[in-house]
Amino acid sequence: MEELWSTYDAHVASSCNSYCLTKNMVCEKHFKKLPEYDGLVSEFLLKAWEGSMIQSDKGADPPDSKDKKDEKLSTVTNPENGAEILIDFCDSYKEFVIHVLSSPHEPLAPPRGLNCPSHLHLPFHPSPHLCPLPFVGTSQILRLVLQELNLFYSRDVNGVCLLYDLLHSPWLQALLKVYDCLQEFKGKKLIPATSHAQALSYEVVKILCETPKSPEIQELRQILQAPHLKALLSAHDIVAQKDFEPLLPPLPDNISESEEAMRIVCLVKNQQPLGATIKRHEMTGDILVARVIHGGLAERSGLLYAGDKLVEVNGVSVEGLDPEQVIHILAMSRGTIIFKVVPVSDPPVNSQKMVYVRAMTEYWPQEDPAIPCMDAGLPFQKGDILQIVDQNDALWWQARKISDLGTCAGLIPSTHLLKRKQREFWWSQPYQPHNNLKSTISISIEEEDDMKIDEKCVEADEETFESEELSEDKEEFVGYGQKFYIAGFRRSMRLCRRWSHLSQLRAKVCGASTCSGAAGAPYEEVVRYQRRPADKHRLIVLVGPSGVGVNELRRQLIELDPNRFQSAVPHTTRSKKSYEMDGREYHYVSKETFESLMYSHRMLEYGEYKGHLYGTSVDAVQAVLDEGKICVMDLEPQGIQVARTHELKPYVIFIKPSSMSCMKQSRKNAKIITNYFVDMKFKDEDLQEMEDLAQKMETQFGQFFDHVIVNDSLQDACAQLLSAVQKAQEEPQWVPATWVSSDTES
Ligand SMILES: Nc1ncnc2c1ncn2[C@@H]1O[C@H](COP(=O)(O)OP(=O)(O)OP(=O)(O)O)[C@@H](O)[C@H]1O
Numbered sequence: 001m002e003e004l005w006s007t008y009d010a011h012v013a014s015s016c017n018s019y020c021l022t023k024n025m026v027c028e029k030h031f032k033k034l035p036e037y038d039g040l041v042s043e044f045l046l047k048a049w050e051g052s053m054i055q056s057d058k059g060a061d062p063p064d065s066k067d068k069k070d071e072k073l074s075t076v077t078n079p080e081n082g083a084e085i086l087i088d089f090c091d092s093y094k095e096f097v098i099h100v101l102s103s104p105h106e107p108l109a110p111p112r113g114l115n116c117p118s119h120l121h122l123p124f125h126p127s128p129h130l131c132p133l134p135f136v137g138t139s140q141i142l143r144l145v146l147q148e149l150n151l152f153y154s155r156d157v158n159g160v161c162l163l164y165d166l167l168h169s170p171w172l173q174a175l176l177k178v179y180d181c182l183q184e185f186k187g188k189k190l191i192p193a194t195s196h197a198q199a200l201s202y203e204v205v206k207i208l209c210e211t212p213k214s215p216e217i218q219e220l221r222q223i224l225q226a227p228h229l230k231a232l233l234s235a236h237d238i239v240a241q242k243d244f245e246p247l248l249p250p251l252p253d254n255i256s257e258s259e260e261a262m263r264i265v266c267l268v269k270n271q272q273p274l275g276a277t278i279k280r281h282e283m284t285g286d287i288l289v290a291r292v293i294h295g296g297l298a299e300r301s302g303l304l305y306a307g308d309k310l311v312e313v314n315g316v317s318v319e320g321l322d323p324e325q326v327i328h329i330l331a332m333s334r335g336t337i338i339f340k341v342v343p344v345s346d347p348p349v350n351s352q353k354m355v356y357v358r359a360m361t362e363y364w365p366q367e368d369p370a371i372p373c374m375d376a377g378l379p380f381q382k383g384d385i386l387q388i389v390d391q392n393d394a395l396w397w398q399a400r401k402i403s404d405l406g407t408c409a410g411l412i413p414s415t416h417l418l419k420r421k422q423r424e425f426w427w428s429q430p431y432q433p434h435n436n437l438k439s440t441i442s443i444s445i446e447e448e449d450d451m452k453i454d455e456k457c458v459e460a461d462e463e464t465f466e467s468e469e470l471s472e473d474k475e476e477f478v479g480y481g482q483k484f485y486i487a488g489f490r491r492s493m494r495l496c497r498r499w500s501h502l503s504q505l506r507a508k509v510c511g512a513s514t515c516s517g518a519a520g521a522p523y524e525e526v527v528r529y530q531r532r533p534a535d536k537h538r539l540i541v542l543v544g545p546s547g548v549g550v551n552e553l554r555r556q557l558i559e560l561d562p563n564r565f566q567s568a569v570p571h572t573t574r575s576k577k578s579y580e581m582d583g584r585e586y587h588y589v590s591k592e593t594f595e596s597l598m599y600s601h602r603m604l605e606y607g608e609y610k611g612h613l614y615g616t617s618v619d620a621v622q623a624v625l626d627e628g629k630i631c632v633m634d635l636e637p638q639g640i641q642v643a644r645t646h647e648l649k650p651y652v653i654f655i656k657p658s659s660m661s662c663m664k665q666s667r668k669n670a671k672i673i674t675n676y677f678v679d680m681k682f683k684d685e686d687l688q689e690m691e692d693l694a695q696k697m698e699t700q701f702g703q704f705f706d707h708v709i710v711n712d713s714l715q716d717a718c719a720q721l722l723s724a725v726q727k728a729q730e731e732p733q734w735v736p737a738t739w740v741s742s743d744t745e746s
Helices: 002-030 035-058 065-077 082-102 138-154 160-168 170-186 197-210 215-225 227-241 297-301 323-332 415-428 445-451 462-477 491-498 501-510 550-560 591-599 618-626 637-643 660-666 684-704 714-730
Strands: 263-268 276-280 287-292 309-313 336-342 355-359 385-390 396-401 410-413 523-529 540-543 603-609 612-617 630-634 651-657 707-711 733-736
Touching: 138 160, 138 170, 160 170, 197 215, 197 227, 215 227, 263 297, 276 323, 287 297, 309 323, 355 733, 410 415, 540 550, 540 637, 550 630, 550 714, 591 603, 591 612, 603 618, 603 637, 612 618, 618 630, 630 714, 637 684, 651 684, 651 714, 660 684, 707 714
Parallel strands: 540 630, 540 651, 651 707
Antiparallel strands: 263 336, 276 287, 287 309, 309 336, 355 385, 355 523, 385 396, 396 410, 523 733, 603 612
């Protein structure tokens, strides 16, 4: 019985309190508060509760648990019972509040519950004055509620303790005070007290100068003459003297019943574009709002929607006009533009979620005659991350660059449209490079030829080769003067990377593979990825034109902390030399094993050099990552696509040459590794070639580069590399969405 009651009490008590709160909150808007009712309610509840307890105590025998349901019923139906009185009172109190609010000028009658139980002897002094109420804040109401709760608190009513603590908490009180302040200001229309505050200030200063000096006068003069206050008053006057509220023309009196409902929209033109495009309806010839650009003036006004029919612009009827003529009227208008529109019956709702994509191609609206409005187009470059805000239109989406999220969105071609454009272009101009859309599909034969090394050189003296390779082996064996051995720097492997057979071999394998599967997609959906400390590290891939310093930087990074950074051990089919160890310089495997790795796409890169196969496998990279280290590898750009899997999550850093003049200076003593000379100095042609190649790489593969480092000063470049590698592992980065969706295998 007691358990039943306590639950019930807590419920009724909180209901009654919420009535008080509701009453006060509603009343405050219209009438003076009636504090006597608040006290009355609590007093009444308390007495009713005591009454009910007396009733329950009077019950002859303690009830059995099986009868609990019946008891609850009898509790409610017994007229002498406190619970019923409580409920009855709450109902009548609610009715009373509603009555007072709905008919404020009628004389007050006491609430029903307050008259009935004579044994409670409640005093009742209704306030005869109901007049408009000054603002009574929520924090004040809370204070009153707390006062009432105090009564319950002192008598240890069940559940009140908790409620009291909650309502009494300083954070709630502070929050409500802030809320009150905001509410108070919300209702106020801000009108300047004077539009000549600056002149007034000068006047005051003048008077102060003439009055006898005192510290207060001195201080006030200083304040009024401070430049920031002068600037503030000047800004105030500029705003105060302007009338920003456009005046709408009066509605005509003679609007017939049958006339379509019109909306008159008034926009104040500023430096920004209007943010809407128009079109002509093919059948009716009506001028319609085609789209409203997100974040633009029209969208922010909330008054124009795609599909609205334009009737007039600045009082000029648009009937029979071309969209261009309407645009001309808009362009000529200054200040306020008034549209008369027939609103669309069903304004479109954008319920799509925001999508982020990486642009895999570049787009220049100025060079695209098909764009509905050139000025509304959003130009972007390969690798830009775009926030797509609207995909309602099948052909033209709306997007922003994440580097510029505060601006209004722009039009970009949809995936479907961009692919169609690419197809049309390829069919129509097979021999021309595209002006505004450059393919992301793998390297063309012509350009690939530019990237591979001159075969004449490769066919140079084999003997020189052997002897030079041997001497390099020895040098490499001692690990650049260090006590540890660094794999993956052998000259044969590096030359092999550049060797033309690489692309030929890859062409054979990829004919049947999916390695260029997503190459044609103009946008790649991306998400923010933050590597958790327990996750494996991301693979670091360095890319750059031959001779730019990729290997030098990689070596310096590894030497900096060999326990943290490591290369993957490559595979080769050549036989092991006497001083070599399997798994240190290379993994020595048979041609069959190598080919099986190749055909099962477990090779990130591979090539042939002097009749032997060389390459780096996914497993070799994984082995480094499994040890908890960061694997740093050097890849030809064509290999990036293969490495882009959720398994390795590569972070690609492009090493870029600096300007020719800087390079001539910095590479004075540098040596190129070639297959025909050892320790050859850079010639001007080499540097020029490096620059050209870097440009080609950026144009073709720039969309895959997560970071670019210009290798001018070796020390700076190395510091930048270290910081980029740390960021890649520790800070959130944009990665393809497929890498993080758990069910997707890439
Ligand atoms: N910033 C720099 N300043 C001076 N010399 C540099 C700089 N960066 C690299 N070098 C030197 O340039 C030469 C070529 O560098 P490196 O061997 O790293 O080129 P690479 O990009 O790996 O080319 P490849 O792939 O053809 O081996 C080396 O002698 C290296 O020490």
